[in-house]
Structures are given as C-alpha cells and as structure tokens.
Amino acid sequence: MAFLTTSSEEYDVVVVGAGAGGGGSVHVLTDLGLKVCLLEAGPMLDPAKEFKEHKWFYDYGHRGADKGGAGYFGDGKPYGFMTTTSGGWELPGEPYTMGEGTQFKWFRSRIVGGRTNHYGRMSFRFSQLDFKCKDIDGLGDNWPIDYDEISPYYDKAEKFIGVTGTKEGIPSAPDGIFETPPQPKVHELLAREAGKKLGIPFIANRRAVITSNKNGRAACHYCGQCGRGCLTASAYAASQVEVFPALETGRLKLITDAMCREVSVDSSGKPDGVIYIDRNTRLEHKVRAKAVVLAASSCESARILLNSKSKHHPNGLANSSGQVGRNLMDTVGFGLSGYVPALEGMPKYDTDGFGGSHLYAPWWGYNDHQKLGFPRGYHIEFGGGFGMPGPGSYHGVARKAGYGTAIKQLAREEYGAGVGFAGRGEMIPNEMSYCEIDPNVVDQWGIPVLKFHFQWTDHEWKQARHMERTFTEIIETMGGKVRGLANAAREADGISVPGSIIHEVGTARMGDNPKTSVLNKYCQAWDAKNLFVVDGASFVSNPDKNPTLTISAFAWRAAEYLVEEAKKGNV
Amino acid sequence: MSELTQIQPAVSRREALRRIAATVFAAGVAAEMNPADAQHVHAAAASLKGALGEYERKELSEHEWKTVTRMAELIMPADSGGGSAVDAGAVEFIDLLCSGGEPLAYIFHGGLSWTDAEMRQRHSKDFVDCSEAQQKALFDDFVAVERATDKRIAASGVGPYARFQDYQAWDRSDLGAGVGFFDWMRKLAVDAYYTSPIGIKDLGYVGNGAFSSYEVPRKAIDYAMKRSPFKS
Numbered sequence: 001m002a003f004l005t006t007s008s009e010e011y012d013v014v015v016v017g018a019g020a021g022g023g024g025s026v027h028v029l030t031d032l033g034l035k036v037c038l039l040e041a042g043p044m045l046d047p048a049k050e051f052k053e054h055k056w057f058y059d060y061g062h063r064g065a066d067k068g069g070a071g072y073f074g075d076g077k078p079y080g081f082m083t084t085t086s087g088g089w090e091l092p093g094e095p096y097t098m099g100e101g102t103q104f105k106w107f108r109s110r111i112v113g114g115r116t117n118h119y120g121r122m123s124f125r126f127s128q129l130d131f132k133c134k135d136i137d138g139l140g141d142n143w144p145i146d147y148d149e150i151s152p153y154y155d156k157a158e159k160f161i162g163v164t165g166t167k168e169g170i171p172s173a174p175d176g177i178f179e180t181p182p183q184p185k186v187h188e189l190l191a192r193e194a195g196k197k198l199g200i201p202f203i204a205n206r207r208a209v210i211t212s213n214k215n216g217r218a219a220c221h222y223c224g225q226c227g228r229g230c231l232t233a234s235a236y237a238a239s240q241v242e243v244f245p246a247l248e249t250g251r252l253k254l255i256t257d258a259m260c261r262e263v264s265v266d267s268s269g270k271p272d273g274v275i276y277i278d279r280n281t282r283l284e285h286k287v288r289a290k291a292v293v294l295a296a297s298s299c300e301s302a303r304i305l306l307n308s309k310s311k312h313h314p315n316g317l318a319n320s321s322g323q324v325g326r327n328l329m330d331t332v333g334f335g336l337s338g339y340v341p342a343l344e345g346m347p348k349y350d351t352d353g354f355g356g357s358h359l360y361a362p363w364w365g366y367n368d369h370q371k372l373g374f375p376r377g378y379h380i381e382f383g384g385g386f387g388m389p390g391p392g393s394y395h396g397v398a399r400k401a402g403y404g405t406a407i408k409q410l411a412r413e414e415y416g417a418g419v420g421f422a423g424r425g426e427m428i429p430n431e432m433s434y435c436e437i438d439p440n441v442v443d444q445w446g447i448p449v450l451k452f453h454f455q456w457t458d459h460e461w462k463q464a465r466h467m468e469r470t471f472t473e474i475i476e477t478m479g480g481k482v483r484g485l486a487n488a489a490r491e492a493d494g495i496s497v498p499g500s501i502i503h504e505v506g507t508a509r510m511g512d513n514p515k516t517s518v519l520n521k522y523c524q525a526w527d528a529k530n531l532f533v534v535d536g537a538s539f540v541s542n543p544d545k546n547p548t549l550t551i552s553a554f555a556w557r558a559a560e561y562l563v564e565e566a567k568k569g570n571v
Numbered sequence: 572m573s574e575l576t577q578i579q580p581a582v583s584r585r586e587a588l589r590r591i592a593a594t595v596f597a598a599g600v601a602a603e604m605n606p607a608d609a610q611h612v613h614a615a616a617a618s619l620k621g622a623l624g625e626y627e628r629k630e631l632s633e634h635e636w637k638t639v640t641r642m643a644e645l646i647m648p649a650d651s652g653g654g655s656a657v658d659a660g661a662v663e664f665i666d667l668l669c670s671g672g673e674p675l676a677y678i679f680h681g682g683l684s685w686t687d688a689e690m691r692q693r694h695s696k697d698f699v700d701c702s703e704a705q706q707k708a709l710f711d712d713f714v715a716v717e718r719a720t721d722k723r724i725a726a727s728g729v730g731p732y733a734r735f736q737d738y739q740a741w742d743r744s745d746l747g748a749g750v751g752f753f754d755w756m757r758k759l760a761v762d763a764y765y766t767s768p769i770g771i772k773d774l775g776y777v778g779n780g781a782f783s784s785y786e787v788p789r790k791a792i793d794y795a796m797k798r799s800p801f802k803s
Contacts, residue, residue, distance in 0.1 A: 054779060057766035058660075061667045064766065068672020072758070182785040186795045193801040221781035342799035347791045352778035354785065388776055389765035398761045399721075399738075399754070402714040403646045407761060408773065412652065415774050479800045 004275070006286040011037040011253070013562070014274050014289035016260045016304065019114025020548045021295030021535040021555045023238025023246075024157070028559035029293075030251040037287050038243065039258040039276055041296070042086060042110030045117065045239045051229030052082045057390055065391045072391075078107070080390065084118045084229035086111035093444030097451040104452040105499040106299060112256065113239025114297070115502065116548065118227050120356055121208040121235055123163040124379070124545035125154050125174040129366055133541050137375045139428045139459075143540045144512045144521040147174065153553040161236045161552060162210035162217075164354070168203050172377065173362035173545075179211045181358065182222065185351050187343055187384035187419050188359040194477035195361060200380070200470070202359040208236035208549070209354050217241065224352030235355065255287070261447045262308040262317075263292050263531065269312025271531045274304075277445045291530040291562060291571055295555065298537040299328070299435055302507035303450050305518075305533075306437045318508065318525035318533075323518050326434045327506040328452070329542035332378065332425035332460045333496030334467040337483045338475030343384075343417040351385025351416070363544055374462035378425030378544045380470075386416040418483070421474060423467035426544045428459045429506055433498075454498040464495040503547050505536030523558040530571045534558050626663040629670035635683050637699050639665055643760040645706060653764075653773035661763035668759070675755075682752025689749060713753040716741050 013029055015022045018040040029036050057064040066076040078088045087109040098104055109115040128147040134140055151174070158177045165178035181204035184192065192202040209220050217240075218232040226235040233240040246252045257279040264286060266272045273288040294301040302325045308317035316324055363377030387393070394411050401407040438451035472482050511517025514526035523538045525531040534555040536547045565571045628636055640662050647656030669676040687697045690709065694701050698709075724737050741747040764770040796802060 054781075056768075056771075056779065058768065061664070062671070063664055063762060065668060065762065068670075069668040069675045069759075070672065073674055183787050185787055186791050189792060190795060190799055190801065193799070219783070221783070222785040223779060223781060225779075340799075342795050344798075346794050347788065348775040348777055349788050349791050350778045350780060350782075350785075352780070386774075386776055386778070388778055389770060389774055391762045391766060392758075394761045394765050395758050398646075398757050399717060402717075403710050403757060405648055405650045407647060408650060408652055411765070411774065477800065479798075 004284045004286060007037075007273075007288055009288070011035050011287065011289040012566075013037070013291045013293055014039065014287045015293040015295060016274060017041070017114065017294070017296035017300070017535065018112045018238060018243050018254070019109070019295065019297065019535070020116050020238050020551045022293070023113070023116065023242035024552045024555035025293050025295060025534055025559050026246045026252055027160075027242040028556050029563070030246045030249045032559070032563045033251070034563065035251055036246075037253045037255065037289060038246075039260055039274065039287065040110075040112050040254065040256050041259050041279070042112065042114075042256065044254075044256050045086075045112040047229055047231055047233075047240060050086075051084050051231050053225050053228045053231050054223060055082065055228075057082075057388075063391055079118070079227060082225070082390075083227045085109065085115075086117070094449070095441060095443065096449050097438045097441055099451060099453040102452055102454045103497055104454045105497050106450075106452070106504070107499070107502045108297065108300070111239075112243055112254070113237045116236065116238040117229050119502075119548060120381075120546065121226055121548075122356070122360075122381070122546040123158070123161075123206050123208045123549040124362070125176055126150075126543050126545055126550055127172055127174050129172055130541065130543040130545070133376070133543075137369065139375055140541050141429075141509075141511065141516075144510055144517075149521075150550075150553055150557065153557045154549070156556055157549060157552040160215075161208050161241065161549075162214050163206055163208050163549065164204065164211060165206040166204040168201070168362075170201065170203070170362055172364070172366045173203075173206075173379075176206070178206070179209070181205060182211065182220075182354050184358045185353060185385050186346060186349075187340065187416075188357060188382070190340065190342060190478045191382060191419070191474060192359060194474045197477055198470075198473055200361050200364050200474070202361050202380075205356060205358055205360045207354065207356055210234050211354070215241075215245075220354050222350075222353055224355045226355035258285075259445050259447070260296060260304055261445070262304060263294070265308070265310050265312060265317070265528075269310065269528075271317070271528050277447075279445070282445070291532070291566070293558070293562070294531070294533045294537075295535045298505050298507045298535050298539075299450055299452075301533050301535055301537045302435060303437070303447075305508065307448055313527070318518050318527045318531060320527050321515055321518060323509060323516065325436050325450075325507050326431075327429040327509050327540075328433045328435055328454065328504060329427045329429050329506045329539070330454075330499050331496075331501040331503040331542060331544065331546075332427050332456075332463050332467075333422065333501040334425075334464040334471075334494065335420060335422040335485060336468060336471040336475070337418060337420040337485070338471075338478075338480045339414070339483050340384075340417055340419055340475070340478050340480035342479050343419075344413060346416055348386055348416070351387065353385075357382050372466065374459055374466065375428060376426035376459075376463070376544070378423040378463060378467060380421055380423055380474075382419060382421045384416070384419040419475065419478070419480065421471040423464070423471070424501065424503075424544050424546065425460070425463045425467065427542055428457065429541065430455065430457055435507060452499075456495060456498065461495060468494070503536070503542060505539035505542050505547055508533045508537035509540050510538045511540065522561040523554055524561070524565075529565070532558050532562060626666075629666050630676055631666045631669060631679070634697070634699075635679070636662060636666065638683050638686070638697070639679070639756070641699050641706070642756050643763075645703075645710060646757050646760045647764045653769045656760040656764045659764040659767035659769045661760045664763040665756075665759050678752060678755050682748070682755065685748050685752060709749070710753065712746060713750045716746050716750045717754075 012034040164181040220234040306316040361380040432455040508518040510519040
C-alpha cells in the first residue's frame with residue numbers, strides 16, 4: 001500500500017516536466033543560483049543508447065518494420081522505428097477519454113527531454129499581429145503583452161538554443177538572432193520560383209539547429225536525422241542542451257519516473273510542493289518547495305491543477321476563473337504530395353541536409369483576410385529529395401508497376417522527383433474544445449484522467465481547403481502533378497485529426513483579467529503567487545508558428561520574474 | 572530471437588562512427604569531419620553480406636521457404652542495376668517477421684497455402700513446381716485485378732481522398748485472397764530490397780554521412796532548372 005513520505009529538504013523551486021518549458025526553467029533557475037528539484041514522469045535519457053542516428057535499416061533484421069512487422073499494422077513506433085519518440089498516442093495503463101463526437105489524439109512523451117528529443121525544431125517567433133489578434137478580426141482574445149515585451153526573451157532563447165534563419169522583414173514572421181542556414185536544395189529552389197509567381201515567399205527555414213559550434217555543442221553535420229535524436233546535440237533538445245548541463249551545476253536534483261499527481265497546499269491554501277508517485281515502487285512522495293513551476297505539457301499541467309483540489313481550491317488549484325482546461329487548441333494540418341517531372345533523372349546528390357526543409361513559407365496573406373474568407377493564417381513546410389529508402393517507401397511504386405524489373409525501373413525513374421507540402425495553420429479557440437477530469441476513470445497510478453472535447457469549426461475547414469488549393473497551385477506551377485494526400489491515413493477527411501499535429505496549447509491561458517484567465521503575463525497563477533505554468537498551457541492563441549520557441553521564451557521570462565519577485569519577498 | 576535482432580555491425584564501421592563522435596564531441600574544437608572517415612562509414616556499411624552472417628530458418632516450412640524464394644525472385648529479379656530481392660535478404664526478412672507475430676505469420680501461411688491450392692487446381696502442381704510461364708500467369712491475374720480496382724477508383728472521382736480500404740476492395744472475389752497475399756509478398760520483397768545495400772546503391776542514395784558543410788551541386792540545380800517552367 002502506498003503511503004506518503006515527505007522530502008526532508010525544501011527546494012527553492014520544484015519543476016514538473018523535463019521538456020521545453022521545464023528544461024528552460026531549470027537552466028535559468030540554476031543559473032541564477034536557485035536550488036531546484038525537477039520531476040520527470042519518464043526515465044533518464046541516454047542518447048548513446050537510445051538515438052539511432054546514422055543507423056541503416058539493414059542494421060536490424062526487421063529492417064525498421066519492427067517485431068513481427070508491427071509497423072505494417074500501425075502498431076510500430078509513432079513516426080517510424082528510427083525516431084527517438086518515447087511514449088506515443090497511447091500509453092499502457094494511462095488512458096484518456098473523449099466526449100461524444102470527439103476525436104482527439106494526445107501524444108505524451110515520458111522521458112527526460114520529452115518531445116524535444118525528436119520534434120521538428122521549427123522555431124518561429126510570434127508577431128505583434130499574433131499577440132493582438134482580436135484587434136484584427138474580433139475573434140478569440142488578445143495576449144496580455146506586446147511583441148516588444150517578449151522580444152528580448154526570444155533573443156535570449158535563440159542565442160542559447162541556436163536557431164537558423166535570415167533577416168527578411170516580414171511582419172508575420174519577426175526576424176531573430178540567427179545561425180547561418182544551409183543552402184536550399186533543388187526541389188526547394190523550384191518551389192521558391194513557383195512561389196515568386198504566386199506571391200508566396202519561400203525563405204530560409206528557422207530551425208533549432210546550430211550550424212556553428214556553441215557551448216560545447218558541435219555544429220550540425222548534415223545527416224538530416226534530427227528525428228532520431230542528435231548525438232552531437234546540434235539539434236536542440238531540452239535534455240542535452242538544458243537539463244544535463246543544469247545537473248552539472250550541482251544545484252539541480254532530478255527525480256525520474258515521478259508521476260506528479262497534484263500540487264500540495266499548506267493550511268492557508270498556498271502551494272508548498274508537489275505530490276508524485278514513484279512509478280517503480282508505486283509509493284507516494286512529497287517534494288517540498290517554496291515555489292512550483294508546472295511544465296508537464298499543456299494538458300498534463302491542466303490535469304495536475306484540476307486534480308489539486310482542497311478546501312481552499314474546491315474546483316482545482318488556480319481555477320477560480322473556471323478557465324483551467326478550457327480554450328484547448330491544436331494546429332490545423334493538411335498535406336498534399338506531388339510529382340515533378342523536372343526533377344526526374346537529376347544527378348544524385350546528398351539531400352539529407354539539416355533535417356526538415358531548408359526553406360519554408362511564412363504566412364503571406366495577413367493583409368488579405370477580407371478576401372480570403374477565413375481568419376488567421378498558416379505556414380508551409382515541405383519535403384522532397386533523394387531520401388534514405390525505408391520500409392514502405394516503394395509500396396506505391398510497386399503497386400503501379402506490378403512485378404518484375406518494372407518495379408526497379410519505375411523506382412529509379414521517380415527517385416527524387418516526389419514533393420510533399422504541409423500546411424500548419426492557426427485555429428480559433430472555441431467553447432466546444434476543452435479538457436476536463438473524467439470523474440469515472442483513473443490511470444494505473446490512481447490519478448483521475450482527462451476527458452477531451454474537441455471540434456473544428458468553419459474557420460479551420462476553410463483554411464484547410466485554402467491549403468489544398470495553394471499546394472495544388474504550387475505543385476502545378478512547378479510543372480508537376482498532384483498525387484494525393486501526403487498522409488492519407490491521418491488526413492483522409494481533408495483536415496488533421498485534432499491533437500495529431502501535437503501543438504496542443506491554451507488550457508491555462510494568461511490574461512489581464514483574473515476572472516477570465518488563469519495566469520498573468522509572467523505565467524504566474526492569479527490565485528497563487530508561487531505557482532507558475534510555463535508550457536503551452538499559457539497560450540492565449542495558437543498562431544501557425546510551432547509552439548516550442550515561444551514556450552522557451554516565456555519560460556525564461558517567468559524564471560527571471562520568479563527570482564526577482566522572490567528577492568522582493570513577493571512569492 | 573530478441574526483439575530488435577540487431578545485426579553486429581562491422582567493427583571498422585563502429586570504429587569510424589566512434590571517431591566521428593570523438594571528433595564532434597571534442598569540446599571547443601571545430602567539428603571538421605575527416606572526409607576519409609565519412610567515406611569509410613559508407614564503404615563499411617555497404618557490406619550487408621558479412622553483417623548478416625548465417626541465418627537460421629525460424630517460421631516458414633522448407634516448402635514455404637522455397638515458395639517465398641521463388642516469388643521474391645519473380646517480383647524483384649536481378650537486373651543491370653542490382654541483384655534480386657532474394658540477394659537482398661528478402662526471404663530471411665519475411666521469415667524473421669513471420670516468426671515475430673501472428674498477423675504476418677497467418678498472412679503468409681494462409682496465403683502460401685491458398686496459392687498452392689490455386690496452382691494445383693490450375694496445373695495439378697504446387698507453385699514452385701509450375702513453369703515460369705504458369706507462375707507469371709498467376710501474378711498477371713493478380714495485377715489485372717489490381718489495375719481494374721485502381722481504374723474504378725480513378726473513375727469514381729474521389730481522387731486523392733481514396734482510402735486504403737478502397738484499394739483493397741478487389742473487383743474479383745474469386746482471386747481476392749490471392750491478390751491480398753500477393754500485395755503483402757510484394758511489399759515485403761520490395762522493402763527488403765530497398766533497405767539493403769543493394770537497393771540503396773541501385774537508387775543512388777548517397778546520404779547518411781557527416782560533413783562540416785552542406786552544398787548542393789551546381790549541375791543538379793542546372794539540370795532541374797533547365798527542365799522546369801522557370802528555365803528562362
């Protein structure tokens with residue numbers, strides 16, 4: 001039977017979650033001299049053991065199809081055998097439920113570094129247009145800050161993490177402090193030419209990859225395998241870039257396999273630590289701390305707050321506004337693939353590059369919304385080139401060719417001539433999309449689980465149709481033909497399944513008004529001055545820009561603010 | 572068989588990778604990749620035969636093994652660009668996967684039995700004992716069913732929104748089970764081929780390296796631009 005033991009030591013801060021927000025927090029907090037305890041629900045990461053960088057598929061008898069060909073049945077590792085994803089869409093013994101009519105996918109990564117070990121590293125600053133979105137179209141809410149307030153923290157995050165890019169002066173995509181980006185690949189140059197004709201700007205991609213040596217991290221060596229985890233830490237991961245160095249300061253205590261259940265409060269209702277369950281022993285422990293920073297991922301942090309019920313906080317902690325769990329947003333996703341004859345038979349070259357596309361198109365239609373018929377925008381990511389062949393790469397070719405040498409001939413002919421475009425767009429928060437505690441279900445640790453409710457609205461559907469038209473135009477302007485959905489199994493209905501882009505944010509939003517928001521503009525809870533939420537939960541809106549860089553910037557600012565306020569005796 | 576059944580990499584390759592890691596981890600120094608090391612990684616990695624070693628049959632019967640071998644040869648035969656799927660380890664690959672789980676094992680045991688039954692009905696012989704012309708005639712029938720299915724999907728106007736199930740709704744129920752199995756056989760033969768050093772060389776994939784800078788060759792850019800609508 002589990003019972004509670006309390007740490008004898010009181011930490012300055014306990015941080016829950018070792019991903020982008022938690023990694024950034026412990027980096028800054030230990031740097032400023034604080035004694036910090038970091039809880040991670042998964043195990044320690046050992047890059048040398050876990051990362052499959054530079055492996056070939058034939059290094060494994062199953063060639064990447066996984067045991068029993070699990071990958072062929074959709075039961076393999078999410079995003080393929082070689083990725084370093086830890087966790088996935090379903091975790092054994094840790095269910096989540098859905099309301100009627102809801103389809104929602106929740107990707108949880110339980111390991112030091114979390115999803116940053118394998119994510120796409122796209123790193124785009126939000127702009128003033130994003131922070132004051134309601135002023136433009138009357139939808140959703142404005143953020144309680146201006147771009148100029150957060151810009152210095154984007155600077156700090158970019159300087160520390162390392163982000164590629166070029167200065168472009170595009171209002172929807174503010175420039176930053178950039179690493180030199182790699183040269184565009186051939187299919188990207190063709191897309192850029194098509195973009196010129198269509199009025200779509202393709203510019204150097206902004207990814208959290210260093211192309212020069214930095215803080216003991218080596219410059220990118222262009223194997224293009226960031227998703228497998230980067231042994232040289234050239235691609236940013238919170239584990240390698242923030243948590244491991246913070247451990248070396250001697251001011252950080254890391255507790256792994258620690259499943260946080262709730263934030264505990266003292267007799268006055270003030271947070272005084274967190275209670276977690278050790279996954280190995282199933283015993284319950286309490287870590288005492290003067291301040292609590294939640295960075296467990298947007299929905300997991302909301303879950304912890306909602307489960308932190310006490311007589312002072314009957315509806316959960318920091319939830320006097322009733323907004324915890326509300327305003328759940330994901331990114332609108334849609335993909336289309338095409339075939340470009342101009343690329344057929346091109347001299348072979350190494351297209352691995354720095355992983356992901358070397359160019360991307362930031363949203364260009366910010367002045368055209370009257371005409372477009374949908375609010376907000378999307379950016380375009382795309383792929384192509386002579387990729388490493390893997391399981392499944394040539395099933396389509398084989399079906400088309402039948403059998404015999406015809407398969408080989410067609411594969412040679414088409415190699416490198418395929419392209420795929422993906423849109424990543426902004427959703428407007430709506431009342432039908434939220435998460436709450438399911439009163440009837442607990443996970444194997446006895447912690448009540450989340451129940452999701454989610455609906456796309458016309459805004460998102462119209463945007464996805466615009467993506468489809470745009471990608472068709474780009475492919476055709478390149479002299480190519482549309483082939484089909486880039487990922488038919490997932491996006492067969494013309495829009496991504498909610499949650500599947502893994503940009504879920506908004507469940508403890510910040511604001512100017514304690515009645516309608518959970519946090520103030522420093523990610524500090526209105527209801528408890530020593531409680532901060534520094535993952536995507538704080539987001540007021542979910543611009544088309546992937547959330548991680550903004551999580552890093554806000555976490556950095558929150559950590560500095562916490563220390564300043566503590567010095568003044570205000571926490 | 573352990574879950575990952577990792578093949579022992581050649582020591583020389585491991586050493587090369589160790590040297591890469593040592594170079595890039597050396598704090599503060601420029602991560603200059605010795606081009607000889609990069610080359611070495613490619614060369615060492617390309618020796619699958621040595622890496623595979625002796626394989627022991629696990630799941631398929633001797634007869635099934637022979638049948639799969641013959642089918643893989645027909646599906647991906649050797650040509651001027653490289654060896655066959657069998658040379659690329661397709662039979663070992665299929666046997667190993669079948670030994671690792673029920674769905675595939677049932678698909679192959681069942682599919683192979685169906686094929687022999689069909690061939691005995693047609694020619695009073697098992698598949699492997701039939702002539703090449705007879706074997707190919709069966710595959711031609713399968714492909715004809717697939718083509719008719721694809722044609723129907725194209726005509727239906729669903730375009731890119733066709734679903735996986737649509738492609739599996741064969742137009743001839745009497746051959747349906749065989750077509751479904753043939754598709755599996757082909758998928759696995761093709762995967763074995765293109766994930767092998769033979770298939771990688773055939774396609775001309777030149778990546779998975781480590782370099783201190785990234786460059787796109789001028790001749791590749793010129794080639795595509797000249798053939799594109801942007802040639803002017």
